[in-house]
Structures are given as structure tokens and as C-alpha cells.
Amino acid sequence: EWKLIATIREGHSRTIRSVAFAPTSSTLGVPILASASFDGKVLIWEHFADEENHGTFEPIAQLEGHENEIKHLAWNQTGSLLASCGRDKTIWIWECFLPGTVGGSASGGGGDDEGEFECLAVLQGHEGDVKSIAFALSHGQWGEGDEILLSASYDNSIKVWAEESGDWYCAATLAVHTSTVWCLGINPGGVRFLSGSEDGSMAIWKMYTATERKRLFPREHAVSSTDGLWNSGHGRIASGGGDNCIQIYREETGGSGAGSSSDAPKFAIEAMAINAHDGDVNCVKWYPRDGTSLVSCGDDGAVRIWKYSQAG
Numbered sequence: 001e002w003k004l005i006a007t008i009r010e011g012h013s014r015t016i017r018s019v020a021f022a023p024t025s026s027t028l029g030v031p032i033l034a035s036a037s038f039d040g041k042v043l044i045w046e047h048f049a050d051e052e053n054h055g056t057f058e059p060i061a062q063l064e065g066h067e068n069e070i071k072h073l074a075w076n077q078t079g080s081l082l083a084s085c086g087r088d089k090t091i092w093i094w095e096c097f098l099p100g101t102v103g104g105s106a107s108g109g110g111g112d113d114e115g116e117f118e119c120l121a122v123l124q125g126h127e128g129d130v131k132s133i134a135f136a137l138s139h140g141q142w143g144e145g146d147e148i149l150l151s152a153s154y155d156n157s158i159k160v161w162a163e164e165s166g167d168w169y170c171a172a173t174l175a176v177h178t179s180t181v182w183c184l185g186i187n188p189g190g191v192r193f194l195s196g197s198e199d200g201s202m203a204i205w206k207m208y209t210a211t212e213r214k215r216l217f218p219r220e221h222a223v224s225s226t227d228g229l230w231n232s233g234h235g236r237i238a239s240g241g242g243d244n245c246i247q248i249y250r251e252e253t254g255g256s257g258a259g260s261s262s263d264a265p266k267f268a269i270e271a272m273a274i275n276a277h278d279g280d281v282n283c284v285k286w287y288p289r290d291g292t293s294l295v296s297c298g299d300d301g302a303v304r305i306w307k308y309s310q311a312g
Contacts, residue, residue: 005293005306006056006057006305007304007305008056009302011035012041013039014038015301016035016036016297016301017070017072017283018070018282018283019285019295019296020073021033021034021286021295023075023076024079032044032046033046033047033057036086037069037070038068040067040068040086041063042073042082044060044117045057045059066086066088066090066092067087068087069086072130077147080095081095085130085131085132089128090123090124091122091130091149092119093121095118096116096117097116120168123149125170126153126157127153127155128180129153130153131154132152132182132183133149133150133184134184134193135149135150137190137207142162143163143164143171144163145162147163148162148171152183156179157173157174157177158175158184158195159172177199177203180198181197191207192204193205193207202239237267239284240276240282240296240298242281244298245274246281246294248270248272250268250270251267252266278299279299279300282298283296284296
């Protein structure tokens with residue numbers, strides 16, 4: 001079951017390419033949403049609701065720095081970092097201080113009631129547009145920090161960025177797709193991640209080796225898979241594509257036939273929203289607190305919020 005509960009149309013002047021809920025929540029339980037656009041801006045939104053309706057989202061901060069179109073953004077697990085990437089081939093990492101949020105400026109350090117964001121690093125290394133980024137656990141394999149940053153690009157590659165002594169650097173480059181890598185998604189355990197490409201495939205990688213690729217998904221998107229993300233609660237994957245649709249995948253149990261193993265799961269489509277947008281679906285993200293809400297954006301310039309119920 002799908003239910004649209006809010007639409008945001010103001011704020012950006014061009015296509016909205018990426019949206020993401022902050023994993024932290026204010027002391028009042030107010031959702032924080034970030035959106036990125038081809039207008040070169042990242043906007044931070046706060047949700048305001050009343051007893052009569054689901055409420056609206058109001059902008060509380062604006063981040064600028066990219067030379068042109070922003071393609072994607074991602075929060076880290078604590079909501080203390082926000083990364084953005086774009087056509088200028090760069091990745092910006094912002095430190096976040098949101099009043100009232102866990103790990104934010106409620107404990108001091110931020111005097112702006114609408115939040116503060118400081119650029120920690122600008123990463124360069126890709127030879128084309130950076131299409132997607134995602135934070136993941138380092139598992140002690142990359143750098144000194146607890147987290148790494150993955151990036152996917154028009155140059156067909158995936159890069160692993162790690163932090164050491166406060167500096168971020170490229171720790172590895174993964175080249176397996178034969179065309180643009182559009183999206184990245186981390187599984188709930190942080191051991192696997194997926195990559196979706198213009199070559200028509202989505203691939204699953206082992207985080208601790210980053211060497212295995214398997215074609216596991218039915219090819220249901222008519223064009224490319226532009227975004228995909230695991231849900232941290234029930235493990236479903238939400239995927240959007242160039243066919244204007246949003247699909248929900250579930251991981252099948254009981255193996256996948258002869259020669260199957262625990263490292264080679266199979267996925268099946270559980271639900272689909274046909275014509276979710278009047279154009280390509282550029283980004284889909286789960287709301288991290290309840291696992292039943294999705295936010296999406298597309299070439300139609302709209303941000304849509306959905307409710308999803310599991311079958312059965």
C-alpha cells in the first residue's frame with residue numbers, strides 16, 4: 001500500500017537529484033531532510049506538523065560550494081557528516097551541527113538556531129561526474145576512522161575513501177561495471193553494498209574484500225537503475241529507475257538452487273509504484289526511524305513522500 005503524505009515544490013530552481021533523511025532526530029522527534037539539486041544547492045528541511053494534517057517541510061539551512069549540478073548526497077550513521085557530489089567531479093564532506101539533534105549542537109558548539117555546516121574536505125579523483133555516494137563502516141580495513149565513504153561515477157568506477165589523521169584519501173578504486181555507475185546502497189549489517197549501473201545490472205559486493213560481483217536482481221527497470229537503498233529494519237531494497245517507477249525488492253530465503261550459497265542470495269520484486277514520477281526517478285530513500293516511509297525525487301521537479309506496508 002502506498003500513500004502520498006507531502007510534496008515539496010519550493011526551494012530549488014532546477015531538477016532535484018537527491019534527497020535523504022538525517023538518521024538523527026531532534027528532541028521533539030522532528031524529521032530533518034536534505035535535498036540536492038542541479039541548481040548547485042543543498043537545502044536542509046525541518047518537518048512541522050499539527051493535529052489536522054501531516055504538516056510541511058520548511059528550509060532551515062542552505063549549503064553552497066559545488067561549481068554546478070549536484071548529483072547526490074548522503075548522511076553518515078550518526079548524522080554528524082553530510083556528503084555531496086556532483087558534475088564538477090568532486091565530493092564535499094560537511095560537518096553538521098543541528099540544534100536539538102543527537103550528536104549535534106545541543107551539547108554546545110553551535111550558536112545558530114537554524115544549524116551550522118562546516119566543510120571538512122573536498123575530494124577529487126574521479127574522471128567524470130560523481131553520481132552517487134554512501135557512508136559505510138570501515139570494519140578496520142580502511143584508514144583510522146570507523147567509517148569510509150563510497151563514490152560511484154560516470155567513469156564506470158567505484159572509489160573507497162578513508163580517513164586518517166583528519167584527512168580523507170582514496171584507499172581503493174573498484175572497476176567492474178562497463179558503464180556509468182549510478183547508485184550505491186549499504187545493507188543493514190554493513191557487510192555488503194550494492195551498485196547499480198547503466199549496463200543494466202545491480203551488483204552485490206562484500207565490504208571486507210570488495211572483490212566479488214554477482215548479478216542477483218531481476219532486470220525490471222526498462223532503462224538504468226538510478227538509485228537503490230537497503231532498509232535497515234526489514235532489509236527490503238527500494239530502487240528507482242529511468243522507467244519512472246519505484247520498486248521494492250525482498251531477499252528470498254532457502255537458497256537459489258544448485259550451486260547457491262549464503263554469499264549468493266536472490267532478490268524478488270515485492271511491490272511496485274508505476275509512474276511514481278512524471279519522469280526519471282533520480283533518488284529514493286527510506287526514513288530511518290520507522291522503515292515504512294520513503295522519499296523520492298525525479299526529473300519532474302517534485303519530492304514525494306510515500307508510506308509502504310509489507311505484504312502479508
